[in-house]
Amino acid sequence: MLKYRDGLAAMPTYDVVERPWKIKINANECNLNLPPLVEERVLSRLSRVAFNRYPNEEYDLLREQIAAAYNLTKENILLGSGSSEIIEKLFYSFGGRDGTIVYPRPSFSMYGIYAKAAESRGIAVDLAEDYAFDADKFVNAVNDNKATLAVICNPNNPTGTGIPLAAIERVAQNIDCALLLDEAYMEFYGESASELLTKYPHLIVARTFSKAYGLAAARVGYMLAAKDIVSTVEKSYMPYHLNVLSVATADIVYQMRYEYGPRIDQLIAETERLSAELKKLPGVTVYPSVTNFVLVRYAKAVELNEELAAQGIGVRSFNKTPRLENCLRISMGTREENDIWLKAVQDFVAREA
Numbered sequence: 080m081l082k083y084r085d086g087l088a089a090m091p092t093y094d095v096v097e098r099p100w101k102i103k104i105n106a107n108e109c110n111l112n113l114p115p116l117v118e119e120r121v122l123s124r125l126s127r128v129a130f131n132r133y134p135n136e137e138y139d140l141l142r143e144q145i146a147a148a149y150n151l152t153k154e155n156i157l158l159g160s161g162s163s164e165i166i167e168k169l170f171y172s173f174g175g176r177d178g179t180i181v182y183p184r185p186s187f188s189m190y191g192i193y194a195k196a197a198e199s200r201g202i203a204v205d206l207a208e209d210y211a212f213d214a215d216k217f218v219n220a221v222n223d224n225k226a227t228l229a230v231i232c233n234p235n236n237p238t239g240t241g242i243p244l245a246a247i248e249r250v251a252q253n254i255d256c257a258l259l260l261d262e263a264y265m266e267f268y269g270e271s272a273s274e275l276l277t278k279y280p281h282l283i284v285a286r287t288f289s290k291a292y293g294l295a296a297a298r299v300g301y302m303l304a305a306k307d308i309v310s311t312v313e314k315s316y317m318p319y320h321l322n323v324l325s326v327a328t329a330d331i332v333y334q335m336r337y338e339y340g341p342r343i344d345q346l347i348a349e350t351e352r353l354s355a356e357l358k359k360l361p362g363v364t365v366y367p368s369v370t371n372f373v374l375v376r377y378a379k380a381v382e383l384n385e386e387l388a389a390q391g392i393g394v395r396s397f398n399k400t401p402r403l404e405n406c407l408r409i410s411m412g413t414r415e416e417n418d419i420w421l422k423a424v425q426d427f428v429a430r431e432a
């Protein structure tokens with residue numbers, strides 16, 4: 080008889096429907112692989128890896144490099160297996176049975192799951208009808224519930240909404256617990272809270288290589304925070320939690336991050352172009368996005384999703400998720416891919432009108 084720990088069997092799973100899509104635009108990934116120059120350098124770097132050694136030096140090189148970009152030191156940087164590991168460990172570190180973790184809704188669905196895994200109380204604070212973030216409402220929820228960790232996703236997934244830095248600062252000023260800014264899509268927006276780090280020692284910023292830098296397969300993320308937060312959260316990690324292949328790859332990608340400027344600009348332009356096209360369609364509501372994806376609401380979203388799937392186009396359907404009923408989230412692909420899925424959506428809406 081297998082006896083699992085309490086609550087594990089009842090835990091929700093991260094629900095992604097995967098198949099070999101012709102056009103895969105369901106996970107906010109980058110649809111282009113490494114830029115050729117970067118690929119060349121990565122392969123050359125990997126050929127020099129000491130496979131027989133635990134990776135210490137490589138962690139430090141990447142931490143030093145990231146720290147320098149933010150005027151910090153390597154003691155302010157913690158690496159993770161994707162920002163997922165960072166977020167999970169922060170929930171663990173600030174959670175526990177006496178912990179309360181407050182986050183917005185709708186937002187990244189894993190927050191609720193990580194709160195449960197950390198055996199903490201998870202409190203979801205509703206965004207406004209148009210998904211705008213209300214700093215005062217959030218602050219009140221954090222303080223009234225005596226939260227031990229507050230989480231804000233900026234820009235927010237899956238709504239695509241950007242939260243102004245002034246609103247983030249208002250929260251930082253008025254709460255008395257750790258404040259995590261999940262900035263997975265920040266490269267598309269630009270208003271990072273990292274500049275507030277020295278002013279607010281309870282602030283933590285999580286970033287990832289998975290989205291703008293197209294390194295989802297390598298699983299590398301990092302957080303920026305005060306030294307004592309980094310050294311304490313680090314205790315929750317197993318030793319050598321990141322493999323050297325991923326760290327060395329991220330190191331080269333970060334050195335060459337300026338190579339990614341044109342493709343980031345292109346993704347921003349595509350988000351704007353596709354949002355404008357979708358807005359022309361009757362019955363389709365398009366939420367303003369400052370990311371590489373767009374959220375739309377449409378009464379026949381379920382049927383539209385089925386039609387797209389039949390054509391080999393995978394988007395993220397939220398179906399009956401509270402606050403996201405009849406919503407589809409579509410990540411930007413290449414320009415050619417975007418033209419194909421847009422035509423499929425236009426044809427469907429025209430047929431149903």
Ligand SMILES: Cc1ncc(COP(=O)(O)O)c(C=O)c1O
Pocket residue numbers: 106107160161162163164187232236261263286287288289295298299300
């Ligand atoms: C808001 C947000 N945070 C964190 C993550 C985790 O990304 P990763 O673990 O690949 O860094 C995602 C992935 O979709 C995300 O959307």
